[in-house]
Amino acid sequence: MRNALLAGLVLAATAATTVALAAPSGTVVVYTSQPSDQIAKVVEAFRKAQPGVRVELYRSGTTEVMNKLQAEFAAGRPQADVVLIADAIAMTQLKNDGRLLAYPDAPVAKLPPALIDPDKTFFGTKLITTGIAVNTNLVKTKGMSWRDLLPATVAGKTILAHPLYSGAAVIHIGTMVQQWNFGWGYFETLARNGAIAGKGNGAVLEAVARGEKAYGIIIEYMAFNAKAKGSPVDFVFPEEGVSAITQPVAVLKSSRNVEAAKAFLVWQLSEEAQRQSATQGYFPVFGDIASPPGYPPVESLRIMGADFKAMLTKDDENKRKFVELFGG
Numbered sequence: 001m002r003n004a005l006l007a008g009l010v011l012a013a014t015a016a017t018t019v020a021l022a023a024p025s026g027t028v029v030v031y032t033s034q035p036s037d038q039i040a041k042v043v044e045a046f047r048k049a050q051p052g053v054r055v056e057l058y059r060s061g062t063t064e065v066m067n068k069l070q071a072e073f074a075a076g077r078p079q080a081d082v083v084l085i086a087d088a089i090a091m092t093q094l095k096n097d098g099r100l101l102a103y104p105d106a107p108v109a110k111l112p113p114a115l116i117d118p119d120k121t122f123f124g125t126k127l128i129t130t131g132i133a134v135n136t137n138l139v140k141t142k143g144m145s146w147r148d149l150l151p152a153t154v155a156g157k158t159i160l161a162h163p164l165y166s167g168a169a170v171i172h173i174g175t176m177v178q179q180w181n182f183g184w185g186y187f188e189t190l191a192r193n194g195a196i197a198g199k200g201n202g203a204v205l206e207a208v209a210r211g212e213k214a215y216g217i218i219i220e221y222m223a224f225n226a227k228a229k230g231s232p233v234d235f236v237f238p239e240e241g242v243s244a245i246t247q248p249v250a251v252l253k254s255s256r257n258v259e260a261a262k263a264f265l266v267w268q269l270s271e272e273a274q275r276q277s278a279t280q281g282y283f284p285v286f287g288d289i290a291s292p293p294g295y296p297p298v299e300s301l302r303i304m305g306a307d308f309k310a311m312l313t314k315d316d317e318n319k320r321k322f323v324e325l326f327g328g
Helices: 002-021 036-049 062-075 088-096 167-178 183-192 201-209 220-228 258-268 271-279 308-313 315-326
Strands: 026-032 053-059 082-084 128-135 158-161 196-198 215-219 233-236 243-245 248-251
Touching: 026 036, 026 062, 026 258, 036 053, 036 258, 036 271, 053 258, 062 088, 062 167, 082 258, 088 167, 088 248, 088 308, 128 167, 128 201, 128 220, 158 167, 158 201, 167 183, 167 243, 167 308, 167 315, 183 315, 196 201, 196 315, 201 215, 201 220, 201 233, 215 220, 220 233, 248 258, 258 271, 308 315
Parallel strands: 026 053, 026 082, 158 196, 158 215
Antiparallel strands: 082 248, 128 215, 128 233, 128 243
């Protein structure tokens, strides 16, 4: 009887270990604002690491991703398991609304503390800055300041992303209006002198690359990637500094496949993902991984300070003010 009992305990322990070590499987639904070509490669690499998980994507601008999520929450039928978006403000709103699952055991040892939500509900995966793209057939200058865009002769040739479509634009505008030397007066002058807003960073890049506009306020990797492909585009880090986003990732509490969702989040925080990010033109957030060729060292960047809590409070007001200046 004793031997039978021991055998039973061994079998039970083996079964428990098998369950604990079981690889995630099934489908994970990811809502993201990352560009389609990039997220396709992310999914491909993740599937190699987790072949038992099938990934379904919904991809759009951060604002449209949030609108879809909010509509699903209101209907009581949220579809996403994972959210990977540009905008920490939007992610903070999801957290405040009680939509995010805390993950205290997430592997964050190599992640800068500033990229970790204190409650470990979301985690930054990249460093993405906003500066000035120029068409090199139209602009020969190498250095610029933000104020160089203000004269009518320049503002009339300038396009920027709209915060109703771009999470990076939400952060950039929210950061700029918090700076004592810019504020809303900066954007009022831009609008008055002829600058226009495109839907998102993609529209900004296209306008600059085609020469329809000489200047674009845009996230850096899109300009650098276009330049690497032969487009007449270059990127300038303005002397006053740049705004920055971190493309946070989170698992929703309403996820129907938490283990697969956590596996996707863990992969996003892996060295493999960081190396892939660098090949896609992003500043990596692990200190031992080099920045993409042609990028300045991360430590040389001048990043403008931002109060994200205050930015969240002012989010609707900021968007309304922007629409008043540049249209919807």
